[in-house]
Amino acid sequence: MDGILFETKNLSFNQIIKYKDIQIKEGKVSFIVGKSGSGKSTLLKLFNGTLPPSNGTIYYHDRDISQMDTITLRKEVLLISQAVYLFDGCIEDNFKEFYRYRDMPAPSEEVMKEFLKLCCIPFSLDKDCTTMSGGEKQRVYIAIYLSFLPKVIMLDEPTSALDKENSNDVIENLIAFAKDKGITVIIVSHDPKITDKFAEEIILIERGVD
Numbered sequence: 001m002d003g004i005l006f007e008t009k010n011l012s013f014n015q016i017i018k019y020k021d022i023q024i025k026e027g028k029v030s031f032i033v034g035k036s037g038s039g040k041s042t043l044l045k046l047f048n049g050t051l052p053p054s055n056g057t058i059y060y061h062d063r064d065i066s067q068m069d070t071i072t073l074r075k076e077v078l079l080i081s082q083a084v085y086l087f088d089g090c091i092e093d094n095f096k097e098f099y100r101y102r103d104m105p106a107p108s109e110e111v112m113k114e115f116l117k118l119c120c121i122p123f124s125l126d127k128d129c130t131t132m133s134g135g136e137k138q139r140v141y142i143a144i145y146l147s148f149l150p151k152v153i154m155l156d157e158p159t160s161a162l163d164k165e166n167s168n169d170v171i172e173n174l175i176a177f178a179k180d181k182g183i184t185v186i187i188v189s190h191d192p193k194i195t196d197k198f199a200e201e202i203i204l205i206e207r208g209v210d
């Protein structure tokens with residue numbers, strides 16, 4: 001369907017969560033909201049094939065994702081989970097390591113710095129990541145993922161470890177960048193202020209009933 005990136009039909013997971021049919025519009029900023037345990041994080045994992053649905057179908061650009069190569073899907077649809085993982089070493093080491101894992105040449109120092117700035121990271125590339133705060137690590141992680149220039153970026157509670165000022169700035173920069181590059185953004189957020197300010201679409205997930 002035109003302009004629709006993801007569409008779900010009769011989707012359920014593990015017999016626990018039954019989703020109403022959902023549509024995610026291409027190029028838009030969609031926020032996923034709902035009570036704790038309603039299945040928001042699970043939905044993101046279903047979208048990039050990290051978890052398989054127990055029933056129903058997910059279409060990505062009209063293609064049933066169960067018929068797609070999962071690695072290709074995950075390269076296009078990046079999930080930045082709540083659990084931030086960084087390697088021991090400095091920021092530059094981390095960029096290089098993440099790119100090595102994907103068999104991609106590391107970006108130039110200039111490009112790395114550009115993404116650090118976008119994510120409000122006030123450090124040089126040789127800053128050791130092991131001693132950073134949770135919020136700083138999260139921003140470095142987002143910067144690296146964003147630099148992969150995916151088609152879709154999904155963020156699970158991106159502001160959980162950030163203070164208010166940082167959350168706002170990082171999300172604002174990230175959305176401006178995504179808009180410029182035509183990247184679709186899907187964000188799970190518990191923060192009504194961030195949601196009200198930045199959402200173009202709001203998708204409410206409710207515990208389904210039989």
Ligand SMILES: Nc1ncnc2c1ncn2[C@@H]1O[C@H](COP(=O)(O)OP(=O)(O)OP(=O)(O)O)[C@@H](O)[C@H]1O
Pocket residue numbers: 014016017034035036037038039040041042043051
């Ligand atoms: N891999 C899994 N296997 C089985 N059950 C799972 C799995 N992942 C999540 N669940 C269950 O699915 C339900 C929804 O979890 P999920 O993390 O998607 O909720 P959420 O809406 O993101 O919650 P929160 O807002 O608290 O982060 C929970 O009951 C959870 O225990």
